[in-house]
Amino acid sequence: ALLARDGPLHITPLRNGPLRLCGNLELTSGTGRTIAKLGTPNSDEVRLCRCGRSKRKPFCDGSHVAAGFAADGA
Secondary structure: OOOOOOOOEEEEEOOOOOEEEEEOEEEEOOOOOEEEEEOEOOEOEEEEOOOOOOOOOOEOOOHHHHHOOOOOOO
């Protein structure tokens, strides 16, 4: 379970890469299956694909590098 509900969530687009999410988050599929939980003792960060080429969607697998993905970010 999450340590706290309704806590802060920070989303940072990384330059030429994924979205970095830190904070409290419970990511679920359309069918209600839990995919990831942030804000637990074992997890406080996840990176989500934004190039569309990841083989592990919604998570980043580094495919943006080979694809030459370019986007603004931190």
